Amino acid sequence: MPDAIIACQALTHVYLRGTPLEATALRGVTVEVRAGELLAIIGPTGSGKSTLIQHFNGLLKPTSGNVRVAGLDLWGPDADRRRARRQVGLLFQFPEYQLFEETVLRDVAYGPKNLGLPDETIAERVDEALHSVGLDPARFGDRSPFSLSGGEMRRVALAGVLAMRPKVLVLDEPTAGLDPRGREELLHRIEALHADGQTFVVVTHNMDEVARLADRVVVMHQGWVLMEGPPNDVFRRGDELQRVGLGLPQAARLVQILQSRGVPVADALTIEQARAAITAALGGKHGERHGAH
């Protein structure tokens, strides 16, 4: 695939190999991340999601199989993993705990500084990154990151990765533990960046977020890829998802319950789609009335 930025082939990973605590986390996973898309990775706890994304930038070495970033094998003879880390920005779960600098500006500058960029370029990128996560550098720049709210800290951490201008941004449960406002703010920023062409990989437990954000979904289960495809196709297989401990977006569940009772509504994933589908099924009149505002 020419437009795959990241391509994993038959990826297997065994933790603590050769010790009594040996555990297999991935068993032959083949996935790719395509330019410009937002790929959601879902799966129950322990299904291998976090292990998988740590292969995307060479933090973990595959036990077997290979990972290519922009066509180059990360573990081949002429591999340059530091370069891969520049191209694939990875934000771990609860990234606010990785902040360490005295000011927001300096913390965001850590990544670009490591790239060895000149000072003016760093300042420029820090400024831009803070703007794109919705934090005004003039207001927040000189504050200590530890004086911010949880949601703001997380956005600073996101800016820290954005400032490296990665081709792909990999987020591990970006909204976990945020209050509704912090969550909405962050999702909004992700959507905006994605609309500008940023490629994303988002690991999440929240099916409504998948429905809202994802172009494509990979479902992991016990180290395998269980399903892969557009959200519509994946969420049509609700029974299978439930069997592995996953659910459906609320709107999809509502529509499927209606369908099972014989109401002729079309498939829907988000609240907006469900509203349109239900009003259409009711004859369209209500749709017009709602559409007016």
Place this chain on the structure above:
Amino acid sequence: MELIRYVPVGQYVPRASPLHGLDPRTKIVATTVLMVVLFLAPSFAGLGLFVAAILVLLILGRIPIRFALQGLRPAFFLVLLTVFLNTFFAGGDPTPEMFRFGPLVATVGGLRNGLFVGARLLLLVALTSLLTFTTSPVELTHGLEALLRPFRRIGVPGDELAMMMSIALRFIPTLFEETERIIKAQMARGGSFDQGNVFRRAIAFVPVLVPLILSSFRRSEELAVAMEARCYSSGAHRTRMKELRLRTADAVATVVVVGAAAAVLLLR
């Protein structure tokens, strides 16, 4: 990157083995007795016997020997230092000179001494990790607490000590996981920790240390709140879900260990 891989000290290995099944009190007492014996063993031959005993115990406990060897790694530097210092500075008896290095004089007696003390150190680490490999932190605490109970009257706060120890043990792997996570997070931001001289590396480690210390404080606070929420107070008598009970196997193990210890002491 799997830091924990290199640090099996204090790591419990869940298995169904005769050693795992013993009462923790038996294992703690046996380990203590064996430690004393280790320090009384007069010769390399004695240490050799000790190595054999530990190998047998590892097999009994279904602990892979390679895994146990990895656990000795952290002690290795200390052992090297011991051997080095002894070789050059401890004039054993007799002290034939091996070679001179400037003002330093290496002696055969010193080297012999160093190797002996070093081997003793390694065995000490092996012995104590044998205890933690086969005994979960919870069991260890219960065992310690039970053993210290008689000393309560003379003011030994047995249960608090046991609690502190088990908390420390419990958090060793957690801290390593945390360190690994933070190192990875900073590596993902282009940080590198293996380049330049010692001074540069120390500075490069600041982005790891600050979050690590912060999270340790956070963790201890959370733990304190969680304990208070469950009405933890020192000195209160708590009952157990699993009461400790001595079995036949414990009697056998005690007799064997105490017998072996007595034999060593008598042969001395």
